[in-house]
Amino acid sequence: MATAAVSAISLPVVLMVNAEHLRLPSRAVDVEDYQIETAGSASAALERLQRRPVPDLVLMNVAVPGAEGLQTLQWARELHPELKVIMLGSASDARSAALAVRMGALDYLSEPVQQAELQALLQQHLGEVAPAQEAAVDGDPEIINLSDGASFLCASPAMKQIHAQACVIAKFDMPVLMLGQSGTGKEVVSLLIHHLSPRAKYPFLKVNCAAVPADLLESELFGYEAGAFTGATKAKPGKFELCEKGTILLDEVGEMPPALQAKLLHFLQDHRFSRLGGRTTIQADVRILAATNINVEEALAAKTLREDLYYRLSGFTMRIPPLRERKKEIPLLMTHFMKKNAAQFSSPERRFSQTLLQACLSYAWPGNLRQLENFVRRYLVLGDEELALSELRVSQRAPGDMRQAPLAAKDSSGLKFLARSVKKEAEAAAIAHALEQTNWHRQKAATLLKISYKALLYKIKQYELHPPETEQVDAL
Ligand SMILES: Nc1ncnc2c1ncn2[C@@H]1O[C@H](COP(=O)(O)OP(=O)(O)OP(=O)(O)O)[C@@H](O)[C@H]1O
Ligand SMILES: [Mg+2]
Incomplete structure (x- = not known):
């Protein structure tokens, strides 16, 4: 049964679901700061969540009597999609942590819970009473300096x-795609x-699987022994060994040759491997992150990406939205990039006029x-506003214009990759532009683009285009 605390003052309400063991009032926080309520089962929690006032925050155990797995969290979020929930569970239950954060939990604390950590979290999320969160976000960027x-x-x-997900997933040594x-x-x-994880003081290495020729990639990752191949005069450790205790990012993992994907899968299973030409097995303690901009479903169907590797890598998947889905960040990013680059070039910052800001806001930014x-x-x-404006106008009017694309493409991935990425960017920009012009009337956009309706739907999916206000919901 839920026990409602009686209080005349309107303090933030914290509902503890099967979490009484935290003894919140006496040990973790100053009891005068919160109204604590408890619910010992899924039905008691749901009964309480249907009454007003809705709790300001819920501390919920992963295991709740009367419900399977994370069902209570799911039901609670269905009742109140904005509900702030912090989950508590075992440190080894990475799957629950990943799922909980996917389902919108603010954080996942592993037991035994550090009281200071819990207190800091409560203060962070309840400290300033009822700030209008949505209003604050646009003008209130958070900037985290990395290496x-x-x-x-x-x-x-x-x-x-994405930030909240990174904070939670950083603590669990699982692959992230x-x-x-x-x-x-993505990088x-x-x-x-890496920065938020316990590995932060160890190396972060990136391997671009598309930029390294296929036959060199294996030795780049796993290293080789002397005599392993012609020209291998001395033994050389690979990136997995060099990155001991750190994090490795396999960039463009979808471009990795399938045979090497199989070797990587073995490595992911037990973190053991042999150098090329080597007989001994080496153990490497390294966390694997992977990134790709390919259409995963297509790559799986075409068998260029191994299904077993994909499932292993995607223990947790993060989908980074394109810039056109977070347009309100554009002015903040422009100021940020201006500051960063001005400091790098020891040059005074330039201001952006309203006209330039507006032009940037209405541009599709395919890159x-x-x-x-x-x-x-x-x-x-260059400091030339007219030039900047005309650059945007030209590529807006003719999104297939090749002048823009190489600027947005990777500089280190070779001509083949560059050509492919230019084509994709131009195509995505043309489609996004047509959809914007027709206010997302797909039939009209298809006519405008002179392609079939079906082809357009396919392309929308391929390039992950969404109407401006659509919230992106990841599939679990
Ligand atoms: N959230 C962010 N805040 C500030 N700068 C960012 C952010 N995201 C990306 N950038 C900047 O944008 C550029 C591209 O980012 P990044 O290299 O991580 O993209 P990517 O998704 O890995 O691209 P690609 O698919 O081409 O490899 C970098 O210069 C990076 O500094
Ligand atoms: Mg990258």
């Missing part, structure tokens, strides 16, 4: 959610996970944040 001058900025609800179009920030989010950063950098260096 090598990189930083992670988030302000939109979708990116704050980052999906998203080119330039959306930055990988760095963020996402990388394209935006390049644009800001050019504006900083």
